[in-house]
Amino acid sequence: xxxxxxxxxxxxxxxxxxxxxxxxxxxxxxxxxxxxxxxxxxxxxxxxxxxxxxxxxxx
Numbered sequence: 001x002x003x004x005x006x007x008x009x010x011x012x013x014x015x016x017x018x019x020x021x022x023x024x025x026x027x028x029x030x031x032x033x034x035x036x037x038x039x040x041x042x043x044x045x046x047x048x049x050x051x052x053x054x055x056x057x058x059x
Contacts, residue, residue: 019051 026044030036 015051015054019048022047022051 022044030040
């Protein structure tokens with residue numbers, strides 16, 4: 001494994017960990033509520049997509 005491969009793997013792992021943390025945080029906020037607006041869900045999904053797209057772009 002070259003240094004560049006290790007760096008891409010590190011970026012991918014970091015992005016996935018950040019996305020999972022964001023999902024966990026969002027679910028923690030939403031779990032106690034009976035009603036969640038579509039804009040809140042959309043914002044969460046867009047944030048997760050942005051984090052994961054960094055992984056895709058780095059590959």
